[in-house]
Amino acid sequence: MHLKNDLLLRAAKGETIERTPVWLMRQAGRILPEYRKVRESVSGFIELAQTPELAAEVTIQPVDLLGVDAAIIFSDILVIPEAMGLPYEMVEKRGPLFPNTVRSEADLKKLHVSDGSELRYVTDAIHITRKALNGRVPLIGFAGAPWTIFSYM
Template sequence: MELKNDLLLRAARGEKTERTPVWLMRQAGRILPEYRAVRNSLRDFIELVKTPERAAEVTIQPVDILGVDAAIIFSDILVIPEAMGCLYEMQEKKGPYFPKTVATEQDLNTLKVADAESDLGYVLEAIRITKKELNGRVPLIGFAGAPFTIFCYMVEGSGSKTFSKARKMLYTQPELAHQLLQMITDSTIAYLQAQVKAGADLLQVFDSWAGILGPEQYREFSLSYIRQICEALDGQVPLTVFAKGAWFALKEMSALPCQTIGLDWHMDPEECRKWVGTDKTLQGNMDPCVLYGNAKEVAGATRRMLEQFGPHRHIANLGHGVYPDTDPEMVKVFIETVKEYSSKMR
């Protein structure tokens, strides 16, 4: 099916666009009252993720309400550990919790490499439904967590400021860490390939906890596995790598076979462009807290961001997911400013 709005895909491929495309990480979620209405009609977050019709509904809401240039499938990065046999719960106001973690080889032996169709079919069905209902209006983004970020949750058991248990394993049991990371990587590659087959137009890999590692460990325990994913998906659909806090790895990321590199709000776009070069598209990177300002402040910050990135090879986004107590009206100001101002920059 031909897309009516293919700005995102053209920008990712480095083609010239009439304006800068824009979407937001976590756009399908708690900022929208319409999302909360759907979420409250179900038992919990995990039930919403596993109900394809409802997941498709909340995926499309931001396209209708906010006017973004892409939908991103409503799911969670933690569907991979669950599919591998490491179950999680989503605790209100606390986040994810894993009753059983991976600490020993015996723990590892209870896990498997996930089968995308049988273990994660509900996500694939949500993609198929969403594609049909979008009817070519905008592209659909599929995603997965980077292996190291998934590893952090499976070893630590929950979110953490330091992930000291997970990082300890890298030093004390590096072979076990590599075995688990490879299982996660194999599961993720099959999952992302299945998302493409189901209809995803672009993929994003989220390395949310990249910034807790130093350069040497990041190279060994994260970037090498992200490279495997990029190589396995190379040539299928455009791929974005977003590694929060890993500014030190940007030059090495520029050598990955991916089309787009996501920047968080700590990263200076002009400096990053020098490190990355001109062959990659950059995505980002406004501080989500800017959206707590008034319309004039949000518009001004958005224009400054666009000027820093320049008119080509840029996908406008925040430097991380939009915060749940953000006013949707300020999100609309951000989106409309990107559309209007980037058109004038051409």
């Protein structure tokens, strides 16, 4: 698919570009009333991230409303531990909370290596978003380094 705006990708390749590309790590987040409206329609952050159509909607909002040069898939690095059997809660105005954490070798042995099926909602959100973007801008993702994810666990 040919991108109509490939500025971010050209910059990443080190090519000469006409201006610095713009994208913000929390481009949807609290700054957009449209995001807050979608967020209020569900029980919270995790349900929003796990509902592919809504995750796609809030991913695309900054492209439409702010004119950023890339979309960032709406998800969270903590979906990885959850897929491994360690669920988390997103506490409003506090952040992530793991009711159970890895404190011993026995806790570690309770975790399982995911085959990715538990994260189908993320791949579904990516497919829906790419289709809706229709090549307007690149869709980028993010990941937490193993140490970062394990420190939450």
